[in-house]
Amino acid sequence: MNTPLKKEYSNLGFDPDALREKYRAERDKRMRDDGDDQFLRTMDDYAHYADEDPFVEEPLEQDAIDREVDVVVIGGGFSGMMALARLKERGVEDVLLIESGADLGGTWYWNRYPGSQCDIESYCYLPLLEELDYMPKEKYSYAPEIYEHCQRIGEYYGLYDLALFQTRVTELRWSEDDSRWLVSTHRGDDLRARFVIQAAGTANTPKLPGIEGIHDYRGHSFHTCRWDYDYTGGDHSGGLTKLADKRVAVIGTGCTAIQAVPYVGEHAKELYVFQRTPSSVDARGNTLTDEEWYKSLEPGWQRARRENFADIVVGRPFEEDLVADGWTDIFRRVQSLLPPEEAVEGDPEELAFAAEVEDFRKMNEVRERVDKTVKDPAIREALKPWYRQFCKRPTFNDEYLATFNRPNVHLVDVSESRGVDRITEKGVVANGVEYEVDCIIYATGFEITSSPRRRINFDVVGRGGKSLFEHWDQGLQTLHGLSSHGFPNWFFIGVNQNGLSVNMTAMFDDQARHVAYIIDEVLGRGRTVAEVTAEAEAEWVAEIRRLAFANRDFLESCTPGYYNNEGELDDPSKGLATQAYAPGINAFNALLADWREQGDLQGFELR
Secondary structure, three states, X not given: OOOXXXXXXXXXXXXXXXXXXXXXXXXXXXXXXXXXXXXXXXOHHHOHHHHOOOOOOOOOOOOOOEEEXXXXXXXXXXXXXXXXXXXXXXXXXXXXXEOOOOOOOOHHHHOOOOOOEOOOOHHHHXXXXXXXXXXXXXOOOEHHHHHHHHHHHHHHOOHHHHEEOOOOEEEEEEEOOOOEEEEEEOOOOEEEEEEEEEOOOOOOOEEEEOXXXXXXXXXXXXXXXXXXXXXXOOEOOEOOHHHOOOEEEEEOOOHHHHHHHHHHHHHOOEEEEEEOOOOOEEOOOOOEOOHHHHHOOOOOHHHHHHHHHHHHHOOOOOOOOOOOOOOOHHHHHHHHOOOHHHHHHOOHHHHHHHHHHHHHHHHHHHHHHHHHHOOOHHHHHHOOOOOOHHHOOOEEXXXXXXXXXXXXXXXXEOXXXXXXXXXXXXXXXXXXXXXXXXEXXXXXXXXXXXXXXXXXXXXXXOHHHOEHHHHOOOOOOOEOOOEOOOOOOEEEOOOOOOOOOOOHHHHHHHHHHHHHHHHHHHHHOOOOOEEEOHHHHHHHHHHHHHHHHHHHHHHHHOOOOHHHHHHOOOOOOOOOOOOOOOOOHHHHHHHHHHHHHHOOOOOEEEO
């Protein structure tokens, strides 16, 4: 192929073949046979890492509740709040929210670690900005502002009057006799619901590394989503002064660690950061919101902005990049090279080559940023990411890399051994060396795209006593990722067989709108039960699988992570890399809009 675009790349200044080989070698040395099983679930002996709430001011004391209700929504984060808001907008009022935390917020109730911040711009990420007439303070909001926005939503929609806080669901069981879901909780509540919406979100269940000896450690330890400020001192903005005489280990170098490590490094006596795979760390470039710009926005601006962002990050052509940040940079570069007609109608192979080359350029810049920032040559090399940008969730931070110039901060690269060797009573062993520490902080993330058995904390038992885990054992079985055959009046908002977006709140909102429509229609038609038919479910699964392998070559080339099922692409029971709706969220939303326009609830049997 000798086209104008190929000629454009005739003098790159780097060798694409050499970079591909480097990426392949770095991927291979991190591949493991245990996939998701390399992580521990935060239950049984490790339940305290998830169940204990360091932020609760007053433990709930109340008798068990006996109640019948139209809709139970499980989860008080953005997905649950959006479900309730959209239901209430349709006049569905007999609802109950069950949330394990002591307030609304979900991820943003729990994620209070120092420096916590959204990595999607706040004008896209914070939902209901137009409805609440709220202007975010900055382009990328910090956790306290996001938590406050959750409370603002709760007050605006009257959600506090509908909420049962500090309560964990232990089982959902369908009762055929009265067509109700029996909702059991750890408090012994007896709840009966016509409909259930599972809206626990993606960053719901923290996970731990399955390191030998993790239970033997006798020092202090906690997960970043349960940050212990009683131990560290300070708050979200820093001031971790109680660490001044402490030796601290941070295990994990994903999005959370990138934000928290600078604060720990500033105050700890010694900080050891254990890294298996470095993150791509680009400039944050946060700015205050221009009030005049915000006032100039026309009605409908947030949806338009979200859809523009979603189109760009899946490589669709666009007229203007409204967000213009690190997420959209590569695609902006590719499109700038092409005449408009070629951006839409160009040769797919050529466009893929252009995207790969611009990805190489972008990641070269990310690695050059490491060179310019980090002083020690060995640390510089260890901090360089060798993979394409969207193999792992890219991060953006202006302090992380410079933290490794501090004399008290030490990077421990464990890539050659595929992770930490073991944990002892006194500390962490890596590369054969024991690092004695007073505290271990696990920045190891959540069960975001792992198997359903790992990311759902309770069983869902449908018609005939069949478990949802059994139904999904060989892969997800849904209609639109939202409902399953054999589980009447049951809906799931989150990451399933639907159109995914890196901007999760937009995804949750659109799913919530669709589910609220279905429930409203069933109630309005005077029906009792709505269940996905086996035929509709099978057709959707077939469509998902038909489209799924469009990105397989890319995912196979990636270093292991939750985006590609930790490298296990062929196991249908694990992960979501090949089970999402490949055309993306905008195409998925258009499909749902057409479905609603038909008005017959196609694929559901009403009884």
